[in-house]
Amino acid sequence: MNRPTKWVVNHRARREGAKASLALFTPERVQSVRAFHRGFPRYGVTPLSSLPNLAGRLGVAGVYVKDESCRFGLQAFKVLGGSYAIGRYLAGRLGVDLSRLPFPVLAGPETRARLGVLTFTSATDGNHGRGVAWAARRLGHRAVIYMPKGSSRVRLENIREAGGEASITDLNYDDAVRLAAAHAAANGWVVVQDTAWEGYSDIPAWIMQGYATMAAEALEQLRAAGVAMPTHILIQAGVGSLAGAMVGFFAAAGGAARPLTAVVEPDRADCIYRSALAGEPRSVTGHMDTIMAGLACGEPNPLSWPILWDYADLFISCPDEVTALGMRVLGNPLGDDPRVVSGESGAVTTGILAACARGEGFAGLRSALGLDAGSRVLVFSTEGDTDPAAYRRIVWDGHYGLDCPGARDEGKY
């Protein structure tokens, strides 16, 4: 019998008053991030799949899935953050605005002659490190990547293939981050971490801005499909940088018409959910045992948390069976809905929608989300099958069946 899904409604999010700054996501800033990514070889807009049959089953007007399985050939959105942060860092070292450094210049011999070959380092479950390694190599630099205990061998090899020196440590994610920072301090390397701490915030802020390319693409694609603004966004969280970026982008872009946003985490690593219950940042420690490897982070990003606390409407904590359901639903679509190959960290938000469509114990959550016939829901499938054997165990062999579909409300603000 699997554990229940829990949620908490954040009524503060709709109250007037002073709120966290959205300055990272002004239209001008987002435009400059997009210009940087467009300059990269192999840049292409990833698909936004419309799933009308799933929407019909759910009783809503539309379900749209931004499919990141083909981002730069790396199977995840993460490279958007690491590449932009490295670009900004190099531009800072050169003393030139990034907009004046097209890719061939940034990657060219003159830049390397001025800066030498730099070493970028990071801790990662796989996707972030793969992106950092890929971007570092493309720009002519080196990357050293540390992975938490229990990380997948396939994901390790993916990082090596992208050009990084990678190893699996015996530490959890948060301790692996500290290890990367210690090695950087000892060796003069540059930390490109997707979370902030005291005295370290520029690079994580650039990483969050980098993710805005994905949001901006999705909004453009929705508009092309006649949807001015989604009514709902469900977004998954590890440290919450991605969630902060998506919630921040759509709050800035949508103003008073911004969508209802729900942040979804694995219940073994639900630091944002626990922070929402406590009203201030809270950590989860120890080994976070979840198949959602990309979301197995125990400490909220302090840059992202204020945005989530002020703007996110719901926080949801769920067991692995929910994402397994999402993976199967996306991989085996209804009618002529397009198929989306979505990995363990990519499918959890669709899993929540699919569970809501089944009714049963999820009726309360469905109503807390306010899903109705007018709803147009946007979710982000943030990775493809980054571990294909694990993907097949779930999608073919039916591991992690959702046998106890309950969800319960844990309180309100």
Ligand SMILES: Cc1ncc(COP(=O)(O)O)c(C=O)c1O
């Ligand atoms: C596929 C995938 N989705 C979502 C996330 C969550 O991002 P964040 O840690 O910024 O919350 C990650 C993080 O590594 C990831 O790899």
